[in-house]
Amino acid sequence: MDKMFCFQCEQTAGCTGCTGAMGVCGKSADTSMLQDKLTGAIIGLAKSTSHNPKRKETDKIIIEGLFTTITNVNFNDDTLKEMIDKVHLEKNAIAPNCNACAMPCGSTEDYDMNLLWNEDEDIRSLKSLILFGIRGMAAYAYHAMVLGYEDEEVNDFFYKALSVITYDMEVGQLLSVALEVGEKNLKCMELLDRANTESYGNPTPVKVPLTIEKGPFIVISGHDLKDLELLLQQTEGKGINIYTHGEMLPAHGYPELKKYSHLKGNFGTAWQNQQKEFDDIKGPVLFTTNCLMPVKQSYADRVFTTEVVSYPEMVHIGEDKDFTPIINKALELGGYEEDKVMTGINGGKYVMTGFGHGTILGVADKVIEGVKNKEISHFFLVGGCDGARVGRNYYTEFVKQSPKDSIILTLACGKYRFNDLDLGDINGLPRIMDMGQCNDAYGAIKVAIALAQAFECEVNDLPLSMILSWYEQKAVCILLTLLYLGIKNIYLGPTLPAFISPNILNYLVENYNISPISTPDKDLEKIMTNK
Structure with missing residues (x-):
């Protein structure tokens, strides 16, 4: 296939695969093919370590690269190209003569993802299960890594699983690797659980209001608790309230996060309702993970991204984590003049978590x-x-x-x-x-x-x-x-x-x-x- 082919998410066209000019998720065919190119480069990097020692930076790049290809994370062709270059530079750093090497190890170039998409149906199915599974696991490994927690066994497995995509293996062998993804993901989720609880305490039950109080506010969406902590620290005492959205809701249960009095409540419902709920929103929104949908014009000037999330023409908060632009936007917009009463899907005015x-x-x-x-x-x-x-x-x-x-x-x-x-x-x-x-x-x-x-x-x-x-x-x-x-x-x-x-x-x-x-x-x- 030399055109878009993507069937990694539940909404895929016709329950078979997105093959047109744009995927159901909103990414273009060019973006989809760049994600395939990035995946092929990551596989090439992983395989090059079979003859060359990896570095700590190699682990980080592979995890970050896999996370970037998850549905609803990155819609930006420019940042995808930058990530591909980053992978190639790392490969050249650890294996400078890899592309010139004549050894038949299969590691001398990026993997062509069309080879996978055109595999025998059952082989493609299992290899896709492995690939999509480690993409999800990479997100968890990334969040733990941000908090300073890593596991070498988990990190090493990414290299094995990526290499398996290129191997000629039987169904039984691939089933075994797929279950190993489950085994290593359990270890990865345990690592992230420890990272979250040791950093922010054990969650306790809390009632979270859905009403947005009058005055300046920021909505933060996604999964990354570290981003929320940094935002809370930088907005403390500035008269700006913080509201969670989507998967960030459980943050209210963590003692070290809910101690901030300006962490007020939760905005709206699930991520897929954002285009309606964010229409003409009176505050900025920070996306930290894969909860981003194509941005509507009515709120395009108030969407900010960070970490691996990227969208064309949106302001991106880099590694310095200086949230000044989003803070200034919150003060500029001023929030609602009166409390805005919002409800859940069934009309409730609060939700419980923790x-x-x-x-x-x-x-x-x-x-x-x-x-x-x-x-x-x-x-x-x-x-x-x-x-x-x-x-x-x-x-x-x-x-x-x-x-x-x-x-x-x-x-x-x-x-x-x-x-x-x-x-x-x-x-x-x-x-x-x-x-x-x-x-x-x-x-x-x-x-x-x-x-x-x-x-x-x-x-x-x-x-x-x-x-x-x-x-x-x-x-x-x-x-x-x-x-x-x-x-x-x-x-x-x-x-x-x-x-x-x-x-x-x-x-x-x-x-x-x-x-x-x-x-x-x-x-x-x-x-x-x-x-």
Whole structure:
């Protein structure tokens, strides 16, 4: 293929792949092909280390480069070209004679991604699963790295997985590597969990208002807690309020972040609603990760990016992290003249967050007692990435129809479909518990394992069902982690990944009983009948 081909996210055209002048996500064909070129350069860099020692900078560039190719991160051709040059310079630094070398190691040039897209269907499917999985894992490794936390085993695995893309391997061998992505991602999520909690404390439950107070304000979107901390520090005492957006909501639960009195609340709902919710917004918005949609003219002058996020003509905050431009824009716009009352999708005026694994395990005795006394019938982990595709109201209706004696655990931005609902509590335990960002799937896994130990059974034997929504590549690596752990009976939607071939799908169904979602009432009946 010498034109755009992309099928890495859930919204891909026709559930098969984006091949036209523009992807459904809004990136152009040129941008898509530059992302492929960047990926090919990263693969070439990774393979060159088989004969040349890598450097710490090599790890950073590979992780940063992979993160850059995730859906909704970078729409800027210029910065993609700069990243490609950066990869080539690093390769030349560690292997100066690589391109002139006659050794048949396959590392003398960038990998041509068209070779992957034209592979045998099942091989392409598994190699894509590996590639998209490590892209998601790279985002988690990047956030941990920003906080000063790294793991050599995790870093080294990126080189192995990237090299595998070029190897002639059988289906069974590739399945093994795909599960290894899940294994290493578990370690990576554990690393990020430690980085976040050791830096900002263990999250505790907090009620977060959705009303925007009058006066200057800044909205910060994405996942990077370090960016939020720096923004809070630089705006302290300046009369500017800070509001989270999308996946930044769980930041309110961290003691070292919520101590800032000007961290006020949360703006709007999930990321895919931003073009409507940011229309003529009276404050600037800072994007720190992959929550960016094509920018509308009505708010184009107030969008700022940082880290690997980039969009043409938007002001980018560089490595110096001087947020003066966005602070000045907030003061210039002045905010709303009166408090702006906003609500969640279901009309709620606040949402709860902060139910990390430390909090839930802290009341484990109450949870266990509730199950034994039959006051709690079931646990549902309803979470994952949100998106715009029709049918995602399934998750709202599923939660609404869930048994009144069940507990809903949730994480990632899919929770915005229902996190403003008031479902009451069971013996003081709220029925909806937001465990955090997508990477906090690690916490959910930790809770599940602890409950299994308490009940002396396997995780698959718990009264626990996972109802997951997926959108981009971080959801891919989380799914691979669940499969690596042997967790079965996962319900996945709103559609199955386009890059999963029929044969590979059959394998997953037969070995892990993965089910596509149907309707809330049918799925609930099936779950509760078979529990």
